[in-house]
Amino acid sequence: MSETTLTRPPLPTGVTPLSRGRTLRLGLKRIAYEVRVYFRVGDQVFFTFLFPVVMLSIFATAFSTSGNIGTNPDGSGGITQGAYFLPGMVAAGILLSGVQNLATDIAMEKSDGTLKRLGGSPLPVVSYFIGKMGQVFVTSLAQLVLLFLVARMLFAIELPTEPEKWATFAWIYLLGILTCAVLGIALSAVPRTGKSAGAVIIPIVLVLQFISGVYLMFTMLPEWLQNIASLFPLKWLAQGMRSVFLPESFASLEQHGGWDLDAVALNLLIWCVVGLVLCRLTFRWIRKDS
Template identity: 85%
Template structure:
């Protein structure tokens, strides 16, 4: 939908078109507003921003007595429990920042009339989504920085030093966060009210985390559950992040014995396209049945 064709909800009166480029400038200004709003909601900050950090701390502390993961037959080598769970928590954080954050936030704004008011204003659709996407990028990067800081300082987890691994992390992050964000926008059409948004979205996200190798070693799951998880993007994003943060020898522990980075990119791209298509057909300033 272009800026010039945007119409007010339930009317045919067009909203006055803004000068060219104004929509992008308004969107950039909305990023700051969206970030401030995000950090003012305590439960949202905990369950999206701090949750992966809390879970990493719990897993690293609770399983520390279990010894290292991937040790040699003589008991040497391997990595700590915290180091093993770190990439999964990063992947889960990306999912929470995009899917859970935007799905609940937009569903609430539909329910309380915020989107209806914005839809009746000159604010272009592109400005609204630039604000949302910018908020997701900023908060997810801050979350990852906090995760890595806690991992390194508190749990003495060794981080990658090779530039190629950080380059791999960069494209995995960008593809993962964009995919998660568009899926979150699409999923926001599912809750019927703002009050039911968390009850609808959080269980979906939580189940995906348990079956995608975030809280459990993926190969510990039954084969049929592994196959189901492989349909969804979180399994592949977590696998890609393990290829960045875990030693190369750990590739043999994956479902097919390798990192399969080509499949990681392909599945994430497919879900990104699916999310964009769903957004095109499901996003409205107001609920269709309201």
Template identity: 70%
Template sequence: MNTLTLGAARISYELRLYFRAGDSVFFTFLFPIVMLSIFAVAFSTSGNIGAAPDGSGGISFAAFYVPGMVAAGMLLSGVQNLGVDIAGEKGDGTLKRLGGTPLPVFSYFMGKIGMVLVSSVLQVALLLLVARFAFNVTLPGEPGKWLTFGWVFLFGVITSCVLGIALSALPRTGKSATAVVIPIVLLLQFISGVYLNFAQLPGWLQNVASIFPLKWMAQGMRSVFLPESFEAIEPGGAWDLGLVALFMGLWLVVGLMLCRLTFRWIRKDG
């Protein structure tokens, strides 16, 4: 009980720190919203995607980019935010000082993951509000769609958090964390169907992207926000939600193993 109490206190503490850091708020909280706005405005005169030959039907570019931006926000909040944040805390000695206190490792992780979950919920709520009222995107009305959204979102955010904690061991110093983590995250976004239509990527690049979790997170979100007619253009011709769960589960296990092997209050070479 004391461990959970400390973890809850850490969540509140981490949230205050997060929203006081302007750069973190922009690049992990507001970035998907800014990118959705840019794509929606840039392609506003390009007609609808998936329209019939006579130009009727289809969806707007804003609606098409919503699932990718939701998935990108999940990855940014977990992998990028925690990867950079924890590496920085190692570099400035914060983790070393925490290691000398009675704070359990579980409470520390609980604070970080809880902060990401809360901020991610706020982020996706704001993103959907912008999509609905600024760009007139029609959101799903079926309860089943929102149930799918719920488990894909929760599963994806937790997996991203675990991978972010594991990735924080890669930078040699806190100052190099952004240079190490951000290119990885950016590359995954481009090959995983966030900024580009995944079905139009070369087959070999689709196969590479299918190894990583962001592709499956984006695919799960497409099953929620895109019409059923778009299912046929997926590489397998289906949303494959079973594979979405399987690959995110595999990466969650990999991330947990890496965290167990690599996380420590003090670097080995520190």
């Protein structure tokens, strides 16, 4: 009999399903477990947790003598190079925490038999995903706090003071982290083995960062490449974050001459739905061909 997606093997005779309350409690315990495991893996911590902080430090230091961006004709005003790249690093951190982290992590768990063992245990699939999503949320928030502290304390980057800016940040962040998490779960079905997960996932994530205005000024890209980037969620996530952290005068530099927050929300929602559908279709406790 073929395995059904997003379902568990039938419980042995005499074993009753767990109550919803117990499912939630197990999920919350899984969050603590997943966070501990996350910080025990050195390369994962560096390439997903510390990477945006390292990249911001490199950009802010390397271009510190290049002058401000967006200065007035007389040379006054503008913002530092570090301040300009901060929103891109925020967006990249969300992408790494959700897509790269979960895609490689779940692919490894499929390969080493962890998911197969969990599939034969009483742990509900809902509790498993509560643990994964909770880990992404907790580690991403910790990453943002560290990123903002480094930006403010080491590079004197001014952070927004208006409550409405932080309200905008909140909904973009929550929608972005949810979208990236479900896409990471869906993408975990692509690698054939756990060892190949990094080789498959990292290039995808890296290319998206370069074409979405994270490491390069988006307006520097040719129009056809901007249009390609607009098909993917990172471009919209980075644009939304720029609306929070950059002055209003920078809106004119966007692809369509404005922040287009309605388009940001719509595109992230579309990708969130696409990710949920793909999760439903592709996730299994073990590989279909195993």
